[in-house]
Amino acid sequence: SQRVRYLRRNSYNRQQFLHFDSDLGYYVADTELGGPTAKQWNSDGTADRMKVEADRFCRHNYEIFEG
Template sequence: EMSEHECQYLNGTERVRIVDRYIYNREQFVHFDSDVGLFVADTALGEHTAQYWNSQSDMLEKARTAVDWFCRYNYQVGTPFITERKG
């Protein structure tokens, strides 16, 4: 099993979206989209997992707040290095 976390930025950090993908045997079976606010099953295997994770309030809260503590934080950390290289 592996996971991928993708932050999508629109207009800096004014509009940020995170998509977390969970993959097993090279197939995405469940994902979290901050625009939806829930884990969503992509396969039959992911149905039980999504239901369980959505029932765990602490896990759901962590996923929902990742836009701030993961995406916006990394944007602020990385921006000085990115803007320095442009010039």
């Protein structure tokens, strides 16, 4: 099985304020605006769902394109 990295970037007004990195396994605030959202999403199960998405969606599609 190949290593797959999933990045999800959240932007507001064309500025990235928050991102999820599957290598870290949690959301990171890129600006002050993203702080409360990162804290909430890391504690309410959203980050856990993103980890599952990395395996379910990204790894599956990687295997299709590399297969």
